[in-house]
Amino acid sequence: MLSQPKFVRLDQFVWEIPQSYRDDMRVPARLYADEGLLNTALSDNSLVQLVNTSTLPGITQYAIAMPDIHQGYGFPIGGVVATRLPHGVISPGGVGYDINCGVRLLVAQTSVEEINPYVKEVASAIYANCPSGVGARGSLHLTNADLDEVLHQGASWMLGQGYARREDVDHTEEFGRIPGADAKYVSEHAHERGRAQLGTLGAGNHFIEVDKIAEVYDNAIAARLHIYRDNIAVQIHCGSRGLGHQICEDYVSRFQKSAHDYGISLPDRELVCVPFDSEEGQQYFSAMACAANFAFANRQLLAHLIRQSFAQILAGRVKDFDLLQVYDIAHNMAKVEEHEIDGNRLRLCVHRKGATRAFGPGSAVLPKGLRDIGQPVLIPGSMGTASYVLTGTTAAMQQTFGSTCHGAGRLMSRVKARKLVRGSDLRQHLKDRGIIVRAGSMSGLAEEAPSAYKDVSRVVDVVHNAGIAKKIARLEPIAVIKG
């Protein structure tokens, strides 16, 4: 573990570990936090993991950690690493096993008051229609050719199947499709794991949540996103399921040899990496893009199933229950992006592991309708606590490769959470607060107890006050659906 005196305070919310801290660091490491969150980060090995990422060949400027940082495997969760192309490295562990784990936000133009009498039925319908659990299977049976089309086309494939609207795809990061996907670099094992899992939620911290828009901080921008106080919102948090897990496994295992062949020495084998422009690097990127596209398609199909669930329960009872998509973001991804560094436009491979892209106003990669306000950023809280909608900023472009935090950040181990919290007690506690829970596993529920996480409001205040995202609205849960 690191101790606080190793840090240099650069700003109220920015702390730096100088490159001189360890001989193998290629750049300094930076953490966005207030003093309390800094002390929390010091309580586990996450900052050692952050320092480890600063040793990656080709890393540019600094290794960055967000205020929701916590210990992961290899990279910390809440980390951002950009490597300079073409020779800088790409690391499968820097993306993680759940490639393109992300969040989608939908909103209805109806109030909580109108939907309240039917919320239990809505939650039950979503739970029944959206399969959950790690190995859960969906209702869509894909041929091999269909699956490869999903891997290549992402959310766009859903347009042709009647499971998406054009505006859904337009309001998805990268328009729901990462270019460069090539299914021939995806193993048969990965195909097999993914074939039956499209339109499934998974387990762990993944969820679907029905929310109340509890507070709006910027009415003008919120209105542009169809966000109005006291209306209904729905969040979907999940990723590429077993297909993504298998792709990461395949390449982390394969790169154990490749990294050695390229003479890359690393402090942790989970950090294995290869030059981005190498044959192996390009193959991983093509496979990762396939998993990312699968995840975009997965959240799209879940959105369709949730819309069906709303219609099933609310048709004829409530007006305006249709769900419009605000945006869909990824928070586990490696992407090729251009950023301005010291006055030069550079091509970078930006790894965000538990971090969200937060491109500011004027970014050419955003859809025209959002370009003047910046990219919507979706930050889910822990179960039973608030979530936030923010937008990207110019400061994020200048300081963090257009990145910000991704959630509350874990505080307590799963083992400890299970010891301290009973799932059935937690469900009753949430019920007493008016939050309906539909969950497959009581022990899984206990692991995700709010007390196991940091205070998401404090995390969001740091990124807002540091200027690397701007608060737009706060959501409060009224129903939680979990695997």
Next chain:
Amino acid sequence: MTAHQDLRKVSTCEEVEHVADRAFCVHARNLAELLENAAHAMVALDGRPPATERFIRRVIDVDGRDRETLLVNWLNEILYLEQTQQEFYDHFLLSQVTDSHLHAQLYGRQLDHSVTSLKAVTFHNLNVKESQEGFEATIVIDV
């Protein structure tokens, strides 16, 4: 009682706290036993599956460039089979074990749906340590 079962009596494994994921430490007298005990420790994280009388057996071969890669590939292959075949394994018979290869028979039961909550086995700080007392490794699993 087979030699493997006899050895397992004196080996140990325990869950280790990890902030976000699951981790366990495994001890054994030799590499084959370490691989076998790691498999038992991993499937134990999911608890007992629903009772069923549909018993199954699978035979697999796994390769890796060194002990650590072999260990990770072996455990990940078990997760892959559990998820795609909707099976649960509770007995592992290993043979032909070297630092880079193993042959194994998996015994278990067919289920109606996959019960594992584990996503993937990682290489995080993984080191198969060999000493006079035997073998030891700490394994972190993404959940």
